[in-house]
């Protein structure tokens with residue numbers, strides 16, 4: 067391994083581990099991603115990964131129509147808030163707000179974004195938006211239509227592993243200069259649900275306390291303020307064991323320990339747990355469905371045909387983009403859309419209730 071630059075996150079982690087012992091995976095992931103997003107725009111073919119709104123305007127437009135439809139059917143209350151978590155380049159917000167505007171949906175725009183570099187990009191896409199470091203400062207006196215695409219998967223996960231000595235937290239330690247997983251010294255059996263307590267040695271459980279806290283807050287706000295939320299991410303709607311931690315750099319999966327702060331670290335989202343948390347606050351879980359099914363139910367095929375008729379030279383590009391969003395072997399099945407709504411709000415399209 068080459069000598070680390072001063073201020074390099076890998077060097078900082080090594081110093082910390084040598085001085086104080088292994089750090090939690092959650093600290094490793096949280097600090098890596100904070101550093102990663104702070105100074106760059108990682109999105110697009112020139113960057114590290116491509117997201118749905120960057121593939122086609124149809125994605126943001128259909129989300130905008132869903133939000134506007136909810137707002138109209140709930141009685142067109144004004145003022146109303148559009149809130150987006152981790153808006154990236156602001157593309158989804160721009161497309162959604164343009165589509166919603168045709169139906170009179172003209173919300174105040176509140177963007178929750180930690181990265182200074184990305185806030186600058188978002189400012190060009192969504193003039194007049196108001197930025198927040200987290201949800202706590204978003205106004206509480208109007209209904210909220212909230213969206214988060216590939217936001218929850220970037221929040222730090224915690225992993226627990228069943229060792230010969232019982233359950234332990236999975237920590238990051240050092241073997242020479244290389245980062246390695248080690249079991250923490252503290253017994254963690256009390257943090258494990260009863261049915262997993264006696265699982266075979268080597269069993270691994272992953273939890274995302276940050277995602278749980280965000281959903282808890284969103285649900286509390288929906289119940290109080292009214293509104294609805296769409297959370298879209300790579301994940302499963304059932305609880306499973308095993309690690310889903312991964313790192314991506316330049317469109318390629320790499321070892322999560324190879325370049326802390328220089329690669330995007332993500333984990334799958336456990337939608338089953340998040341839906342339970344939302345319901346515990348009396349918010350309605352409209353459903354968690356595969357992205358492809360949801361976009362089709364919302365009319366992506368018709369939208370693609372309209373766009374292609376207007377721009378025949380791009381007809382093939384539009385079809386390829388649509389396939390990337392909906393095909394089962396691309397994003398259509400792995401990505402899920404979770405819908406939440408305030409108790410008195412309607413069901414919303416695409417979740418099978420209408």
Ligand code: SAH
Nearest residue numbers: 103117152153154178179180181215216220
């Ligand atoms: N939603 C965008 C970008 C996804 S990348 C898209 O679909 O293209 C993840 C986004 O979440 C980035 O904007 C990143 O800066 C932001 N982000 C990650 N962790 C965050 C945190 N803890 N607080 C606020 N924003 C965060």
